[in-house]
Amino acid sequence: MEKDLSKAKVLVCDDSMMVRNKMKKLLTAYGFTQIFEANDGAQAVEKFADIVPDVTFMDIVMPELSGVEALKLIKTNSPDAVVIMATSVGTVGNLSEAIKLGANDFLQKPVDEEQLYKLLDNYFKKEA
Amino acid sequence: MFTQFFGSFLLNRKIVSPANLRVALEKKDTTRVKLGVLAINAGYMTAKQVDTVHKKQATVDKRIGDIAVDMGYLTEAQVEELLSSQKTGCLLLGQALVDMGCLTNEEFETVLNDYKKENGLTDKDFSNENNEKTESVISSFFAIEGEYKDYCSEYVNVLFKNLIRFVGDDFTPLQSAVTDSNDTAVIQELCGDFNAVSAITADNKAAAVFASRFAEEEITDMDYAKDAISEFLNLSNGLYNVNISETTGKEIGLNPQETTTSSAVSGIKSKFTLTIPVEYTFGTVVFTLAVI
Numbered sequence: 001m002e003k004d005l006s007k008a009k010v011l012v013c014d015d016s017m018m019v020r021n022k023m024k025k026l027l028t029a030y031g032f033t034q035i036f037e038a039n040d041g042a043q044a045v046e047k048f049a050d051i052v053p054d055v056t057f058m059d060i061v062m063p064e065l066s067g068v069e070a071l072k073l074i075k076t077n078s079p080d081a082v083v084i085m086a087t088s089v090g091t092v093g094n095l096s097e098a099i100k101l102g103a104n105d106f107l108q109k110p111v112d113e114e115q116l117y118k119l120l121d122n123y124f125k126k127e128a
Numbered sequence: 129m130f131t132q133f134f135g136s137f138l139l140n141r142k143i144v145s146p147a148n149l150r151v152a153l154e155k156k157d158t159t160r161v162k163l164g165v166l167a168i169n170a171g172y173m174t175a176k177q178v179d180t181v182h183k184k185q186a187t188v189d190k191r192i193g194d195i196a197v198d199m200g201y202l203t204e205a206q207v208e209e210l211l212s213s214q215k216t217g218c219l220l221l222g223q224a225l226v227d228m229g230c231l232t233n234e235e236f237e238t239v240l241n242d243y244k245k246e247n248g249l250t251d252k253d254f255s256n257e258n259n260e261k262t263e264s265v266i267s268s269f270f271a272i273e274g275e276y277k278d279y280c281s282e283y284v285n286v287l288f289k290n291l292i293r294f295v296g297d298d299f300t301p302l303q304s305a306v307t308d309s310n311d312t313a314v315i316q317e318l319c320g321d322f323n324a325v326s327a328i329t330a331d332n333k334a335a336a337v338f339a340s341r342f343a344e345e346e347i348t349d350m351d352y353a354k355d356a357i358s359e360f361l362n363l364s365n366g367l368y369n370v371n372i373s374e375t376t377g378k379e380i381g382l383n384p385q386e387t388t389t390s391s392a393v394s395g396i397k398s399k400f401t402l403t404i405p406v407e408y409t410f411g412t413v414v415f416t417l418a419v420i
Binding site for chain 1: 352363369379
């Protein structure tokens with residue numbers, strides 16, 4: 001699945017403003033122009049339904065609903081959604097639960113530019 | 129992290145003042161470790177021999193290594209070996225203090241040997257830190273004993289590695305610090321096979337620098353600083369949980385972080401509280417792990 005980057009919508013779900021800002025900077029530099037944010041799990045589910053993003057970055061430890069619970073709700077309604085778990089809590093338990101629920105990929109925090117871009121290259125085609 | 133504990137050792141023995149240690153920690157990254165310090169560390173030369181060679185160098189136009197060989201203190205092979213050896217943090221810190229005139233070569237020789245002896249450390253440990261040795265240094269420094277010893281010393285081990293990696297290595301662990309007057313405080317609960325409350329407290333000035341370094345951007349807004357510090361706590365706790373899960377198969381969950389007050393942190397009712405103050409060159413930051 002390769003999508004046109006300039007038309008793509010990305011949703012960043014993280015309760016830390018610092019992380020959201022960092023992600024926005026990296027995603028803008030990659031070429032995204034439509035970046036949306038959610039600061040807890042419940043907002044992530046709501047925003048997902050409103051925006052229908054092409055890719056969603058999901059933190060795990062968040063208030064209201066955890067990232068894993070939000071993933072479950074999103075995947076129930078939109079099984080084809082691309083959701084990438086971005087977390088420092090990559091324990092076997094968390095990872096296997098997220099995989100079971102349909103998470104598409106994992107990103108280790110703190111997010112590294114090279115690792116992020118390599119992952120995005122699998123989903124998006126950049127204009128030459 | 130033996131460098132950081134070497135700093136604590138120098139402070140506790142009152143060999144250097146906190147102010148001089150701070151300057152040496154700032155200088156160590158641009159310090160060049162000289163042959164004399166390397167030879168003392170390797171046990172190839174005594175401090176007295178190093179001083180003799182230095183005195184001789186003032187009268188002849190020769191390199192220190194060549195003079196030491198001429199005087200029969202070192203072989204050429206030893207000089208080669210020393211010059212290509214790893215310049216570990218302890219040596220950089222020691223050399224910075226010698227250069228500043230805070231330590232003589234002889235004092236450096238004595239404290240380095242005492243530090244190694246007290247902690248059962250070898251040169252190999254300095255250049256290749258393994259978990260077993262670091263955790264033993266940690267538990268003895270913070271007097272961690274009893275049922276939660278492994279969980280707590282591993283917590284400090286992961287925390288210090290993350291501090292070095294994400295904030296900076298210019299800190300010294302302290303055994304005690306006043307925590308009640310700190311105006312920035314964040315907590316996060318760990319729950320599951322091991323239940324604890326973790327916290328970071330600092331005064332606003334230190335908190336702002338800590339947050340700026342971690343976020344890699346200049347932060348002056350204190351709400352944003354607390355957000356960044358909360359994220360550091362979550363990151364460090366997350367990596368701790370991954371370690372525990374990999375080594376013991378036990379899963380620890382994390383609740384979302386919250387901002388609080390430092391008096392609320394000191395008031396946490398716990399079975400065992402580990403207070404981990406660290407003195408950075410920009411101020412004191414206190415980490416707490418309260419086992420509940």
